[in-house]
Amino acid sequence: MQKFYFGMETLRVTQDYNGATSHYHHSHGTPADYPIDCAGVDGRQSAYFAPVDMKVVAIRGVGNYVTNTIWLETVEAVETPTFTDTVWLTLTHWNDGSITAKFKVGDIIKAGEIIAYEGTDGAAANHLHITCGRGHCDNWTQNTAAAWVMTGTSYPPEQVMYLNDDFTKVVDSASLVFQSMPKEEVTPVAKTKRVRVTNGLYLMKLDNSGTLFVMPHNATVTVLQENYTTAKGYSMDKVEYNGTVGMCANQYLE
Ligand SMILES: [Zn+2]
CATH class of the missing domain: 2.30.30.40 (SH3 Domains)
Incomplete structure (x- = not known):
């Protein structure tokens, strides 16, 4: 079974899910989600790659006032640090006209393909606002603390994503402790x-x-x-x- 891991080549968390800038009300209302803001290489628009095959479940915000967001879920159940099931993922703030424009609901984004680049749609500086969880998620809702949170079963990212040490360089993980992705058992081939x-x-x-x-x-x-x-x-x-x-x-x- 495939393992689910963080999809950027650089991990630089600029706000964790308890962050006072905007996330505190996400993780301290009902329902709650656990967003992290990631800005990979400073000043650039780093890409977010699909770690496994993922289906596009919803896209909202392109061309209107709503902040651009894409909802995805794994095609098959995957292994995470805390459970084995399908995983959902959302990416927010990519710009209109970025690579996400080529995807539509129902598409399968293959492992290794770029889903989106960091952007500034609804944000002051390039980054992606990332949430994830277990099962299915295709929408957002306003919680008791007036934050717009995802409707699915949300988990803190370090409980859903491994860190693939061969892929991701850690610059700043804020307060979060990610587990390294275990290596596959080696089957010798000659x-x-x-x-x-x-x-x-x-x-x-x-x-x-x-x-x-x-x-x-x-x-x-x-x-x-x-x-x-x-x-x-x-x-x-x-x-x-x-x-x-x-x-x-x-x-x-x-
Ligand atoms: Zn955010």
Whole structure:
């Protein structure tokens, strides 16, 4: 079963769910949700990637005064730090015309695809307002503290999302303590694949800290572990080439 993890390459929480700026009334009314504000790389519009296949359940706010929000849920049950079930996720503040404009309700966003970029729709600075929970959610409502909260069963993000250490760099997790995503059990495979891109394929260091070199078109690699990790939205195989072990995007192998 797949595990559910935080979908940005940089974790920089600018307000946790108890934050006095605006979130306190979310987490201290009825119903409650537990939003975090994330601004990945300072000054940029960082992307939020789908960690697993996710279905678009609702989109509200495009072109009107309501703050742009997309509701998604996992296509299948996933494993989280505290439960196994379908997970819902919302992203708010992306701008009209951003990549989310290409999605409509009912679409499946594949694992590794970008859902949305940070934006300023209804916000003073680039960020995403993120909520999540268990089961199904497709709307919001005003709670007893007058905050607009999600109608589904909400959980604090660290109870729903692992942190994928191969994917996300932590800059500031505020008061939140995320669990690292456990690595998959290794099933040894003894097979070879070939590089099928004409321009060659980068062999990356196993910790994704940089590039080793380019493996030429048609090079034969020994696959040590399939789907070793995800990085930059790609699924990576752990491979050996000419005595060097690294990882590469497995969609370019055959
Ligand atoms: Zn917020």
